[in-house]
Amino acid sequence: MTVREIRDAIRSGERSAVEICRETLARIDAANPLLNAFNTVAADRALARADAIDRDGDLRRGAPLAGVPIAIKDNICTNGLRTTASSRMLEHFVPPYDATVVSRLEAAGAVVVGKTNCDEFAMGSSNETSAFGPVRNPWALDRSPGGTSGGSAAAVAAGLTPCALGSDTGGSVRQPSSLCGVVGLKPTYGRVSRFGLIAHGSSLDQIGPIGRRARDVAIVLGASAGADACDSTSAPEPVPDYEAALTGDVRGVRIGVPRALVEQGVDPEVARATEAALEVLQARGAALVDVDLPHARYATPVYYLVSTAEASSNLARYDGVRYGFRASGADVRAMYGETRGRGFGAEVKRRIMLGTYVLSAGYYDAYYLKAQQVRTLILRDYDRAFERVDVVAMPTSPVPAFRLGEKIADPLQMYLVDVFTVSANLTGLPAINVPCGFTPKPAAPTPGASHAGEGGLPIGLQLTGRRFDEAMLLRLADAYERDTEWSTQLPPIPSR
Amino acid sequence: MDGWLTRITSMLASDMPPALTRDDAARIAALAQLDLSEDELDLLARQLGDILGYAEQVRQIDTAGVVPTASVVTRHAADRADELQPSLDRDAALANAPDPALDAGLFKVPRVIG
Numbered sequence: 001m002t003v004r005e006i007r008d009a010i011r012s013g014e015r016s017a018v019e020i021c022r023e024t025l026a027r028i029d030a031a032n033p034l035l036n037a038f039n040t041v042a043a044d045r046a047l048a049r050a051d052a053i054d055r056d057g058d059l060r061r062g063a064p065l066a067g068v069p070i071a072i073k074d075n076i077c078t079n080g081l082r083t084t085a086s087s088r089m090l091e092h093f094v095p096p097y098d099a100t101v102v103s104r105l106e107a108a109g110a111v112v113v114g115k116t117n118c119d120e121f122a123m124g125s126s127n128e129t130s131a132f133g134p135v136r137n138p139w140a141l142d143r144s145p146g147g148t149s150g151g152s153a154a155a156v157a158a159g160l161t162p163c164a165l166g167s168d169t170g171g172s173v174r175q176p177s178s179l180c181g182v183v184g185l186k187p188t189y190g191r192v193s194r195f196g197l198i199a200h201g202s203s204l205d206q207i208g209p210i211g212r213r214a215r216d217v218a219i220v221l222g223a224s225a226g227a228d229a230c231d232s233t234s235a236p237e238p239v240p241d242y243e244a245a246l247t248g249d250v251r252g253v254r255i256g257v258p259r260a261l262v263e264q265g266v267d268p269e270v271a272r273a274t275e276a277a278l279e280v281l282q283a284r285g286a287a288l289v290d291v292d293l294p295h296a297r298y299a300t301p302v303y304y305l306v307s308t309a310e311a312s313s314n315l316a317r318y319d320g321v322r323y324g325f326r327a328s329g330a331d332v333r334a335m336y337g338e339t340r341g342r343g344f345g346a347e348v349k350r351r352i353m354l355g356t357y358v359l360s361a362g363y364y365d366a367y368y369l370k371a372q373q374v375r376t377l378i379l380r381d382y383d384r385a386f387e388r389v390d391v392v393a394m395p396t397s398p399v400p401a402f403r404l405g406e407k408i409a410d411p412l413q414m415y416l417v418d419v420f421t422v423s424a425n426l427t428g429l430p431a432i433n434v435p436c437g438f439t440p441k442p443a444a445p446t447p448g449a450s451h452a453g454e455g456g457l458p459i460g461l462q463l464t465g466r467r468f469d470e471a472m473l474l475r476l477a478d479a480y481e482r483d484t485e486w487s488t489q490l491p492p493i494p495s496r
Numbered sequence: 497m498d499g500w501l502t503r504i505t506s507m508l509a510s511d512m513p514p515a516l517t518r519d520d521a522a523r524i525a526a527l528a529q530l531d532l533s534e535d536e537l538d539l540l541a542r543q544l545g546d547i548l549g550y551a552e553q554v555r556q557i558d559t560a561g562v563v564p565t566a567s568v569v570t571r572h573a574a575d576r577a578d579e580l581q582p583s584l585d586r587d588a589a590l591a592n593a594p595d596p597a598l599d600a601g602l603f604k605v606p607r608v609i610g
Contacts, residue, residue: 096588189568203567229576233569301551312528319529321603323592331607333529341531349530353521353540354547356528366555367548372564374557379565412546428568 003068003162003216007109010053010060010067017050017060017067017111024069024113027160031493035136035158037151039074040082041114049111063109064223070105071155071164074115075122076207077196078102081112085198086130087120089318089325089343099196100228101165101207108223113161116151120345121315122172122200124148125417128408129347136404137180138491139457143401146176149210153180156210157458158493163211163220169200170303171396171421173208177433178396178460181486183217183477184210188468189428190235192221193228201310202233204303204425212487214434214477218242221470237468245471246478251285253476255463256389258293265419266398273437273459274395280483281476291385291392295377296423302378303422304415305358305371312355318343350411379427386466391476394420396433396462424464431464432473435486458486516541516548 001009001020009015025043032038046069053059053067060066072078075085077095079102084090102112119129127135127150135150137143138158145154149166153176156164166173168186177184186208194205209220222242228234255278262271282288320326320339327342329335344352358367385392398419407414424431441455461480465473481487518534521541525532532540590596595604 093592096584096591233567235569236571295557298554298557301554304547305551305554316529320594321605322589324594326594329606332605334531335606336529337531340529344530349532349536350540350543352528352530353524354544357524357544357548360524360527367551369564370555370557370559371551372566373559373562374554375565376562377557377559379568411543412550415547415550426565 001162002213003065003211003219004213006068006162007064007066007219017053018047020067021046021050021069021111021113024161028114031158031160034141034493035138035154036133037116037135037154037158037160038071038114039084039086039117039132039151042081042112045081046111046113049106053109053111059109064219065105066109068110068163069113069161070110070220071114071116071152071161072102072112073118073149073152073164073166075118075167075198076102076165077198078112078115081115083115083198084132085121086118086132087343087345087348088131091131091325093323095196097196100193100230101224102196105220105223110223116149116155116164118151119148120348121198121311122148122167122169123311123347123351125171125175125414126402126404126408127151127176128404129345131345134404137401138493139181140401142403143457144179144404146179146397146401148172148176149184150176152210153177153182153184156180156182156212157491159490163209163216165207165224166210167197167205167207168425169204170307170425171418173210174396174421174431174433174460174462175417177210178462179401179458181435181438181458181460181489182210182212183214183432183434183487184208185217185221185432185470185473186424186430187221187225187470188235188430190233191430191468191470192224193226193231193234195228195230199314201307201425202314203310204307206425214474214481215243215246217432218246218474235468240471242471242474245475247475248479248482250281250476250479253286253391253472254289254389255281255286256289256291256385256392258291258296258392258394261293261296262394266395267400269439270395270398270400270459274393274461277434277436277461277480278393280480284479284483286476289389291389293378293381293385293392293423295374295381298374299378299423299426300415300419302371302374303418303426304354305367306375306426308351308355309359309368310355312352312359315344315348315352347411375426378423382423382427382429382464390465390472392464394462396420396460400439400457400459420462429464429467430470430473431462432477433460433462434477434480435459436461436480436484437486516545
């Protein structure tokens, strides 16, 4: 069921929140041993919350997410519920407060059913850096679900929960959504409060919703967004009615296509499917316009200089003193070094090292300052494009889901997967993944290879919009869904 | 032949960063308070060298007179009245500590001086 179907069924009294919650927990129990999408399942907490909703008539009938189960990425704090960031460093950390987005969603009637696996401290592109093992892609269990919000995307793709929250620092909502075939939105920087999100790159991080339909994502975004006194970077702009924007009417909408940017390094099937998706929107009355983003091709190296610098500073707090893992040490400096050396995994250490290097004396101007200047040039490219178009379109990921183990040994190859997603974080612009097809299956399927990864892998279209114009992205995604059937397909997971 | 060519090429490209040595990696690790094994230092020296080599294209871009962007926030909603508000209580703040002194309300750490 979709978010809207569940909400409407509970509102009308046709279903109870407890029933929906029990079914959700049963699906998770059946599928999680296969997918490893959840680090923690909060069955008792969820059932108690569902029961409270069933008993509260006003909440049940009036709340925008009454009784809707939601999975929360395990780097978003939940009061009294273990929050690990998929790191040994926080393996036993139980936050004493809720992230603002969690308290808002619960106030809107949502039922938190568990915490989803992700790359460690949201650093990675494949979910393989998790200290608790990788999530498996529901469409092909030997493949990555993408990262870093791989558990959230896989949970929604497999139909375990109708929606989930991820966080997106360089594509971590959109890329796993693309690889798992679901809708994922990174809102404008500041649209959703970051209070209670475990910090990675503070000028880039943003929490975003994942769902099977654009409408579901619109509903969750509406309940999450808005200014927050606890996050000074949250935006005072009013939150529009995102559902009301889903009119199906895209006549006259101008879609910018940066052909020079996408002409190289894109898998031919991904290129074909995203071109075809744009033709669907064109047939509905949207116009395709060529745009040039000359500096966007530098976005990946700029991103890895800026984000690691910010991460190295943010992760300095994990010192074994106030919370988290502590190693023994003869004195306090030895304790710091051993705690951090043993508590962090390889990718996190690599990024702390890179970030420390680019911020260190003698290299700051050459790398960090330079990257921030090129960040300005990328921003200007987009500003210029938005004088002529309403959105910019390109593939979300240059490749469909790759095999677990295929890229993890070569960090640079892994970073290159982020080529189309990082610009939205550097510029703060909103961007959405829209499922737009599958890689073709071979004519004669191999016997016994039911979902072994021979074709049938999801492909995603990315649309980037103007600041605070999430409504336009959702309208286009919803209009596209009306003409296609990609988002109604479910992977062959034995749990259902 | 290859080695000779590589040396000449790197001499010509004077902006190229020198390959990172294990000592460089050890110096960075000390700044970051990370205890790393010798194997980790060797691997990281090589990998950071690769990544910085890739980032070299950024250093070639003309950015004369371009202001750096550190934040994309244009309007802050941060102002509020300076009033006393409830905060975490002490026990909750200490609940996750590896070595709390609950009665004294302190985080204990190993020896700091001497």
